[in-house]
């Protein structure tokens with residue numbers, strides 16, 4: 001049986017941007033400023049970041065996002081990647097210092113991939129270990145996102161942004177499971193990342209203003225109706241814009257598009273996946 005979305009849709013009034021006229025969709029803003037080096041980051045970011053590390057090679061910007069986050073969670077074998085990978089990404093620093101500094105707050109999952117010595121190492125440093133081996137129906141990423149939303153204060157999670165490292169590339173079943181988590185939590189800002197690109201969900205309840213951080217992302221992008229066809233999608237700011245356009249698998253979907261402006265606007269009657277390439 002398909003699990004129900006974890007949270008009801010956000011009421012149209014709870015948008016983060018200024019109020020919209022009656023009947024119009026409220027606006028939601030998106031930015032990848034979290035990828036900018038500390039020196040270039042806007043002083044006051046509205047977002048509170050959580051990082052989830054999956055069981056794939058750490059992206060090169062893992063230390064930056066880890067430092068920027070308020071909560072760090074490893075999905076099962078993701079803990080091995082932090083243990084092995086953080087010292088490799090920070091070669092000028094002593095291996096043991098890096099290990100103890102990059103300590104996850106939580107390791108959660110069905111615990112069939114985290115190595116015993118890694119689990120013991122972090123457990124001794126105070127990491128919380130949540131063994132959910134009894135649940136073989138939800139993915140480790142689903143378990144980690146549920147943990148973060150359940151433990152973040154207040155009913156309004158509009159400032160929470162969950163950055164998922166190692167979510168794309170690799171095994172296709174895992175990738176699809178990771179994308180399904182975006183659809184299971186449509187009201188939570190979740191960004192799936194790899195070294196090469198990022199993706200997030202654009203819920204149909206809002207119009208979307210996507211600020212393009214040209215120093216770290218673009219130009220290649222896509223707009224994809226994974227969950228359901230879209231009868232009408234309209235965009236601005238792209239090389240190939242959509243104008244009240246129908247999109248579906250078996251028909252048109254927008255791949256190999258490129259960003260033309262610093263601001264991309266998207267309105268659709270269906271939830272869409274936005275993807276953009278990352279610069280190396």
Ligand SMILES: Nc1ncnc2c1ncn2[C@@H]1O[C@H](COP(=O)(O)OP(=O)(O)OP(=O)(O)O)[C@@H](O)[C@H]1O
Nearest residue numbers: 054055075076077113139140141167170171174175
């Ligand atoms: N190759 C991959 N591509 C994309 N995501 C992955 C990949 N491998 C793991 N993940 C993500 O990392 C999480 C933790 O990985 P882990 O290998 O511990 O999971 P698992 O449930 O034991 O996998 P398996 O299906 O191999 O038993 C997964 O739930 C998934 O979200």
Ligand SMILES: Cc1ncc(C[n+]2csc(CCO)c2C)c(N)n1
Nearest residue numbers: 001109110111135136137138139140
């Ligand atoms: C229809 C169906 N397909 C696959 C699985 C297997 N599965 C899905 S999530 C998960 C946990 C991975 O850590 C496992 C083993 C299932 N339960 N139901």
